[in-house]
Amino acid sequence: MKIIHIDTTNGLCGALFVVLGLFFAYQSWMMDMGTALRMGPGYFPLLLAGILLLLGIIVLIQATRVASEPIGPLAWRGMLLILPAPIFFGLTVRGLGFLPAIFITALIASFASMRMKPITALILSAGVTLFSYLVFSRGLSLPYRPFGPWLGF
Amino acid sequence: MDLIDNLILGFSTASTLWNLFFCLIGVLLGTLIGVLPGIGATATIAMLLPITFQIGDPVAALIMLAGVYYGAQYGGSTTAILINMPGESSSAVTAVDGYQMARKGRAGAALATAAIGSFFAGTVATFLIALFAPPLTAIALKFGAAEYVSLMIVGLVSAVVLAHGSVIKALGMVVLGLLLGLVGTDVISGAPRFILGIREYADGLNFVAVAVGVFGIAEILRNLENEHERSVLIRNVQGLMPTREDFRRMTAPILRGTVLGSVLGILPGAGAILAAFASYTVEKRVSRHPEEFGKGALEGVAGPESANNAGAQTSFIPMLTLGLPTNPVMALMSGAMIIQGIVPGPNVASEQPALFWGIIASMWIGNLLLIVLNLPLIGLWVKLLTVPYYILFPIIMAFCSIGIYSVNSNVYDLYLVAFFGILGYALMKLRCEPAPLLLGFVLGPLLEENLRRAMILSKGDPTTFVTRPISAGLLALAAAVLVIVFLPAIGKKRAEVFVEEGA
Incomplete structure (x- = not known):
C-alpha cells in the first residue's frame, strides 16, 4: 500500500480552513436563512462558510500531492x-x-x-x-x- | 478653475498650525517606527492607529495617519540601505543597490537619492490624485448596490492575485476576513452573530485590535523566532549631498519610476511593490551599464524608490473616490475613517470637501516635511538602528495595550489583540498572507449590506449583477483576473516575481 504523505504546512492550513468553515457554517445554520430576496442574518455567512470549507478541502488535497515550505522555528x-x-x-x-x-x-x-x-x-x-x-x-x-x-x- | 479652488481649500485646511502639527508628529512617529528593522509600514500604522483616535478631529487624525504612512515608508528605505534589512517588501528592491552603495561609503548619496526621488514622485502623484479624484467620484456616485457588490468583488479578487504564494490560500484569507467582518449584530434583523454569547463583541470586532494583532503582534513574534545581532554598517553617514554626476544619473530613473508607480499604484492589491520591481527591471534594461546593477547603481535606488512612493500615493485614489481599500494600508485608513464616523466612499468628496482635499494636500506637505526633516535627522535614525530589539518590543506592547484600550475603554478588545496575534502568527507560519484577510474584514459588512440591498431592489433576481452594464463589466474583469492567475504560464511568472522578491 502506498503511504500518503501529508505536507505539514498545507495540511494544517487546510485543516484550519475546514474547522473555521465548519464553525461558521454551524453558527450560521442556527440563524434565520431568509430567502434570496430578503436574506436573513444566516444567508451570506453560510455561503461564505461553505466557500471556506471548500477551499480548505482543496488545500488538504494539495497537501497530499506537493510539498511546500516548512513551518520553521516557532517563537x-x-x-x-x-x-x-x-x-x-x-x-x-x-x-x-x-x-x-x-x-x-x-x-x-x-x-x-x-x-x-x-x-x-x-x-x-x-x-x-x-x-x-x-x-x-x-x-x-x-x-x-x-x-x-x-x-x- | 475647480481644481485650483479645491487645492486651495485643501492647502488651507492642511496648513493650519493644528493640522501641520499632527502631520509632523505622524511623519516623525512613522519614520521612528519604520526605521526599526522588521517592522513595515502596515504594522507601524496598525500600532499607531489607536493614538490617532485621541485627537478627536477626523481631519487631523487622518492627516497624521497619512503622515505615518509616508514616514514609515521612508524609514523602511533607510533601514534597507543601511543594514540591508527591508522593513517591508516594497523597499526590498532598494536594499539591493542601496546597501551596496552604503558598503562603498556612499550611504549618504543613496539616502539623499531615495529622499529626492520619493519627494518628486510624491509631488507628481499628489497632483494626479487631485486631477483624477473628482471625475472618478462623479462616476462612483452613479453606482447602485449591484455595482458596489461587483466593485468590491473586483477589489477582493485583485488582492488575491497580488498576494504572495498560493492563490487558494489567499482566497481563503479573503473569505475568512469577510466572515470575521460579519461578527456582531446583524444590522437588518438585529440578531447577534458569531459572538459566542460575549455581549462586548455585539458591535463587531474592533478593527484596531484585529489589525494590531494580525500585523503588529504577529510581526513581533516572528522577530523573536531567532534573535541575532544586527550589524550596523554605517555609524556615521557622510556626504549626504549627491554630486552633480549623481543628479544627472538619477533624473531619468526618477521620472520613469514616477510614471510607472503612478499607474501601477491605482491597481488593487500591492501596486507599490509591483511598481518598485517593475521600475528596477526597466532601469536595468535601459541602462548602458547593466552590470553595475546589484553592485551599487544609483539608478537602482532612484527608480524603485520613486515608483514605490508614487504608487503608495496613488493607491489613495480608489480609497478616497470609491471607498474601496486596495491594500492593507488603505484598509487601515478606511477603518480609521469609519471609526471617526466617516463612511468612506464617493460621498466624502462632496460632503466633507475640507477633509477630502485636506488629506490630499497633506500628502504633499508630509513629503515636504520628510525631506526637510529627515535628511538632517539621519544621524538620529542611524543611532536608532543600534537599539537592540529586545528593548523595543516591551515598549511597543505597553503602548499597544494602552492604545487599544483607549479606543473604546473595552477590556475585551485587549483579549481580541492576543487572540488575533496568535491567529496572525499561525497564519503567517502556514504561509497565508494577512493582507487579504484585513481587506475582507473591512469589506465584509459593506459587501453583505449591498448584496442584500441589490437583491431586494431586483426583487430577488440574481441576474441583476450581469444585466446592469457597469456591474457586468466589473464582474467580467474580476473573472478575467481570476482566469489569468490560474493559467499555468502566468502562475509561473508570478511565482518568479515573488521568488525574486523574497531573495
Whole structure:
C-alpha cells in the first residue's frame, strides 16, 4: 500500500480552513436563512462558510500531492510572554489602575526575549510607566485612574 | 478653475498650525517606527492607529495617519540601505543597490537619492490624485448596490492575485476576513452573530485590535523566532549631498519610476511593490551599464524608490473616490475613517470637501516635511538602528495595550489583540498572507449590506449583477483576473516575481 504523505504546512492550513468553515457554517445554520430576496442574518455567512470549507478541502488535497515550505522555528517563549501581556493589562487596568497595570504588562513582555536581563527589564518598565503617565494621563488626559480600587484607592 | 479652488481649500485646511502639527508628529512617529528593522509600514500604522483616535478631529487624525504612512515608508528605505534589512517588501528592491552603495561609503548619496526621488514622485502623484479624484467620484456616485457588490468583488479578487504564494490560500484569507467582518449584530434583523454569547463583541470586532494583532503582534513574534545581532554598517553617514554626476544619473530613473508607480499604484492589491520591481527591471534594461546593477547603481535606488512612493500615493485614489481599500494600508485608513464616523466612499468628496482635499494636500506637505526633516535627522535614525530589539518590543506592547484600550475603554478588545496575534502568527507560519484577510474584514459588512440591498431592489433576481452594464463589466474583469492567475504560464511568472522578491 502506498503511504500518503501529508505536507505539514498545507495540511494544517487546510485543516484550519475546514474547522473555521465548519464553525461558521454551524453558527450560521442556527440563524434565520431568509430567502434570496430578503436574506436573513444566516444567508451570506453560510455561503461564505461553505466557500471556506471548500477551499480548505482543496488545500488538504494539495497537501497530499506537493510539498511546500516548512513551518520553521516557532517563537514559543515569545508566544508565552507576549500574548499574555495585553490580556494581563485588560484584566487589571480597572482593578490595579492604569500605572501598575502598564508596569507589569511591560515587565511580562520584556522577558519574551532571552537577551533581557532582570535589571534592564525593571528599568525599562519603569521608564515606560513614567512616559505613559506623562503622555497619556497628563498630555492626552485619558480618563483612567492611575491607581485602582485593589490598591485601596 | 475647480481644481485650483479645491487645492486651495485643501492647502488651507492642511496648513493650519493644528493640522501641520499632527502631520509632523505622524511623519516623525512613522519614520521612528519604520526605521526599526522588521517592522513595515502596515504594522507601524496598525500600532499607531489607536493614538490617532485621541485627537478627536477626523481631519487631523487622518492627516497624521497619512503622515505615518509616508514616514514609515521612508524609514523602511533607510533601514534597507543601511543594514540591508527591508522593513517591508516594497523597499526590498532598494536594499539591493542601496546597501551596496552604503558598503562603498556612499550611504549618504543613496539616502539623499531615495529622499529626492520619493519627494518628486510624491509631488507628481499628489497632483494626479487631485486631477483624477473628482471625475472618478462623479462616476462612483452613479453606482447602485449591484455595482458596489461587483466593485468590491473586483477589489477582493485583485488582492488575491497580488498576494504572495498560493492563490487558494489567499482566497481563503479573503473569505475568512469577510466572515470575521460579519461578527456582531446583524444590522437588518438585529440578531447577534458569531459572538459566542460575549455581549462586548455585539458591535463587531474592533478593527484596531484585529489589525494590531494580525500585523503588529504577529510581526513581533516572528522577530523573536531567532534573535541575532544586527550589524550596523554605517555609524556615521557622510556626504549626504549627491554630486552633480549623481543628479544627472538619477533624473531619468526618477521620472520613469514616477510614471510607472503612478499607474501601477491605482491597481488593487500591492501596486507599490509591483511598481518598485517593475521600475528596477526597466532601469536595468535601459541602462548602458547593466552590470553595475546589484553592485551599487544609483539608478537602482532612484527608480524603485520613486515608483514605490508614487504608487503608495496613488493607491489613495480608489480609497478616497470609491471607498474601496486596495491594500492593507488603505484598509487601515478606511477603518480609521469609519471609526471617526466617516463612511468612506464617493460621498466624502462632496460632503466633507475640507477633509477630502485636506488629506490630499497633506500628502504633499508630509513629503515636504520628510525631506526637510529627515535628511538632517539621519544621524538620529542611524543611532536608532543600534537599539537592540529586545528593548523595543516591551515598549511597543505597553503602548499597544494602552492604545487599544483607549479606543473604546473595552477590556475585551485587549483579549481580541492576543487572540488575533496568535491567529496572525499561525497564519503567517502556514504561509497565508494577512493582507487579504484585513481587506475582507473591512469589506465584509459593506459587501453583505449591498448584496442584500441589490437583491431586494431586483426583487430577488440574481441576474441583476450581469444585466446592469457597469456591474457586468466589473464582474467580467474580476473573472478575467481570476482566469489569468490560474493559467499555468502566468502562475509561473508570478511565482518568479515573488521568488525574486523574497531573495
